[in-house]
Amino acid sequence: MKHLAPINQKAGRIEAHVAREKAAAELDVVGLESRPPHEQAGPHFPLGCSLVFFPGWEADSSGGTAGLCQPVERDLFDCHLMCFWPAHVPDQLNHAQDWTAKCASAQKDWRKIDLVFP
Amino acid sequence: MNPSVATRTGGALALREFHPFEAHGARFLYMVPSAGIFRLDDASAAVLDALAAGPRTAEALVDRLATVHSEDRVREAIEELRQIRAVGDVDAPREEVANDLPPAGFPLSTMVLNVTNKCNLACTYCYEYGEDKIVDTQYGKQPKFMSTETAEESVEFLLKEAGANPVAHLTFFGGETLLNFPVLQQTVAYARRRAAEVGKRMEFSLTTNATLLEPDVIEWLAENHIGVTISIDGPKEVQNGLRVFHNGKGTYEVVLPRIRELLRVHRTRPIGARVTLTQRNLDVLGIFRHLTEEIGFWEVGFAPVTTSSQREYAIDSAGHDRMLHQFEELGRGWLDAALRDEHHGFSNAKDTLEEIHKGVSKAYGCGAGLGLMGVATDGNVSLCHRFAGSDEHTIGSVADGVDRERQQAFLVDHHIRNKPACHTCWARPICSGGCYHEAHVRYGESSAPNLHYCTWVRSWTHTCLEFYGTLAERNPSFLARFDA
Numbered sequence: 363m364k365h366l367a368p369i370n371q372k373a374g375r376i377e378a379h380v381a382r383e384k385a386a387a388e389l390d391v392v393g394l395e396s397r398p399p400h401e402q403a404g405p406h407f408p409l410g411c412s413l414v415f416f417p418g419w420e421a422d423s424s425g426g427t428a429g430l431c432q433p434v435e436r437d438l439f440d441c442h443l444m445c446f447w448p449a450h451v452p453d454q455l456n457h458a459q460d461w462t463a464k465c466a467s468a469q470k471d472w473r474k475i476d477l478v479f480p
Numbered sequence: 481m482n483p484s485v486a487t488r489t490g491g492a493l494a495l496r497e498f499h500p501f502e503a504h505g506a507r508f509l510y511m512v513p514s515a516g517i518f519r520l521d522d523a524s525a526a527v528l529d530a531l532a533a534g535p536r537t538a539e540a541l542v543d544r545l546a547t548v549h550s551e552d553r554v555r556e557a558i559e560e561l562r563q564i565r566a567v568g569d570v571d572a573p574r575e576e577v578a579n580d581l582p583p584a585g586f587p588l589s590t591m592v593l594n595v596t597n598k599c600n601l602a603c604t605y606c607y608e609y610g611e612d613k614i615v616d617t618q619y620g621k622q623p624k625f626m627s628t629e630t631a632e633e634s635v636e637f638l639l640k641e642a643g644a645n646p647v648a649h650l651t652f653f654g655g656e657t658l659l660n661f662p663v664l665q666q667t668v669a670y671a672r673r674r675a676a677e678v679g680k681r682m683e684f685s686l687t688t689n690a691t692l693l694e695p696d697v698i699e700w701l702a703e704n705h706i707g708v709t710i711s712i713d714g715p716k717e718v719q720n721g722l723r724v725f726h727n728g729k730g731t732y733e734v735v736l737p738r739i740r741e742l743l744r745v746h747r748t749r750p751i752g753a754r755v756t757l758t759q760r761n762l763d764v765l766g767i768f769r770h771l772t773e774e775i776g777f778w779e780v781g782f783a784p785v786t787t788s789s790q791r792e793y794a795i796d797s798a799g800h801d802r803m804l805h806q807f808e809e810l811g812r813g814w815l816d817a818a819l820r821d822e823h824h825g826f827s828n829a830k831d832t833l834e835e836i837h838k839g840v841s842k843a844y845g846c847g848a849g850l851g852l853m854g855v856a857t858d859g860n861v862s863l864c865h866r867f868a869g870s871d872e873h874t875i876g877s878v879a880d881g882v883d884r885e886r887q888q889a890f891l892v893d894h895h896i897r898n899k900p901a902c903h904t905c906w907a908r909p910i911c912s913g914g915c916y917h918e919a920h921v922r923y924g925e926s927s928a929p930n931l932h933y934c935t936w937v938r939s940w941t942h943t944c945l946e947f948y949g950t951l952a953e954r955n956p957s958f959l960a961r962f963d964a
Binding site: 363364365366367368369370371372373375376380383 | 508509511514515516517518519520521523524553556557560561563564836837838839840841948949952959963
């Protein structure tokens with residue numbers, strides 16, 4: 363921090379927390395990266411089914427998957443192309459033909475793929 | 481970039497919860513409820529000043545401060561103030577007080593044994609025997625003295641409940657603790673042996689009125705490294721006013737030579753005095769000077785008397801003001817000593833500064849019923865020594881262990897979450913509603929917040945924050961003493 367100086371012990375912990383959050387935000391999604399995304403209590407599990415960059419195929423910081431791809435809103439568009447997993451993705455033949463139109467490169471543009479509601 | 485950052489810009493910003501203070505020309509924020517303390521620079525101070533008049537957008541802040549600070553500096557300052565939550569979106573909901581109960585298996589660190597409920601004095605204001613007592617100590621069901629068996633069971637209870645803690649603290653209390661000296665001796669020997677067997681260290685302390693400090697007792701206290709706190713109210717006329725024998729005779733002449741002997745012989749632990757302030761004795765400075773300079777106590781702690789408001793010795797509003805001003809003056813003495821890296825025995829200042837340094841943010845007024853418990857003479861375990869023997873405040877027994885349901889009910893009832901009056905107070909991280917026993921005596925309900933102390937607590941905390949800021953500016957290395 364440049365404009366605020368932490369003075370007591372708690373302020374030091376707040377500053378460290380903010381720094382970790384900031385570093386994590388800059389690292390972006392980790393996917394299959396081998397380095398830990400930021401300091402965390404639990405182990406980092408780079409669990410994936412592919413060697414290419416498919417965001418979502420990792421465990422969350424607790425080693426679970428609750429926050430990741432299994433809930434329908436987190437299913438990722440590449441899953442339906444090549445994965446056996448019964449991913450819930452929009453019907454690109456009938457209702458959402460342009461779903462991936464803004465996503466030329468999954469690595470860069472995956473956030474542009476929006477939710478589709480019936 | 482985190483998408484949430486991108487969506488943040490545009491909306492109006494407003495101040496969030498903190499308490500500002502100044503010290504030695506610098507400006508600081510005491511964050512609520514985290515209790516973190518940050519020093520402001522010119523840019524962050526300017527942003528806060530501009531927002532004090534009302535919500536503004538980041539762009540409006542940049543425009544307003546353009547003549548003094550560059551856009552980059554203003555935006556950086558805003559972002560940092562957001563990160564510590566001093567500033568936030570104007571329509572962001574107020575953060576609710578967290579409902580975070582302590583985890584199961586929380587270790588017990590201190591056990592207070594009421595080894596007797598009998599006393600050889602009859603101090604008018606005593607919460608245990610006086611007009612506001614909550615347990616019938618004279619004709620009640622508890623035995624007058626704790627037996628060796630109960631004391632040893634208490635030791636076993638403490639060793640078990642201490643969990644993984646390497647150190648356990650055993651404190652002896654009364655009544656007049658030294659009336660049960662034989663049990664004290666046996667218990668210390670037993671506890672030391674048992675602690676060694678289970679690989680822990682046991683520390684001991686006691687509180688006494690000093691009337692029974694005979695040479696053999698003093699020698700035993702010194703040999704066994706027992707921490708000693710003496711209940712004493714000050715110079716002769718003060719001490720003899722309310723601290724009297726049953727026949728009404730004052731105690732000063734009896735305790736003074738014994739205390740002098742204790743201070744001369746017992747050098748293994750610092751010895752402190754604990755003063756009860758009442759409407760009749762509020763000369764904090766005079767009492768402190770007498771107890772430290774003239775008698776030689778290492779430190780002195782002051783506590784206002786616990787009593788219902790109608791007692792003639794209850795401290796009234798003007799008395800609270802007087803007490804506060806004297807605390808502030810004595811506190812300045814403490815600060816001057818700290819700036820010179822010297823010891824000063826005003827323990828109230830030291831204790832508050834330590835909590836400020838660590839950034840303590842409490843969900844409970846104290847550790848009673850959790851990290852600290854009291855044991856009555858019959859072995860019943862209560863929230864703390866002040867409730868020993870009160871059925872309403874019993875949470876188990878040393879023989880049968882803690883009644884987890886009652887303990888849980890207590891923890892839910894007494895959590896700051898259930899003290900809505902505290903939720904808007906900036907001093908809640910350090911106060912959290914205050915003493916349960918004080919609340920019980922004052923309001924008939926141990927879970928009530930001590931609203932009669934609010935102004936006092938905020939004023940004293942603010943003063944201590946200023947002391948802390950001054951030390952941080954002028955002698956920061958002193959604060960490392962609180963690092964442990």
